[in-house]
């Protein structure tokens with residue numbers, strides 16, 4: 001499963017996210033202190049696009065009802081049983097690569 005180039009670090013808006021599609025999945029990229037993280041774009045509450053939310057510190061805040069998720073591991077500070085998927089990221093200079101499994 002190779003890493004695939006998906007975006008440039010500079011494409012990711014500060015304090016928000018960038019939506020990319022890989023293997024028919026919507027992936028949200030966020031940049032925190034120069035490090036890029038990739039998560040599922042789909043909010044498990046009612047399906048909002050998390051890449052259009054806000055990144056505050058390590059927290060992705062959903063734009064619809066403000067549920068939040070840790071950008072590094074996808075965990076929810078509100079509900080320990082709730083988690084969004086995260087994906088492996090590699091950076092080479094400004095180029096961002098993501099590895100998405102064939103199924104998850």
Ligand code: FES
Nearest residue numbers: 043045046062065
């Ligand atoms: S859809 Fe994300 S909090 Fe409701």
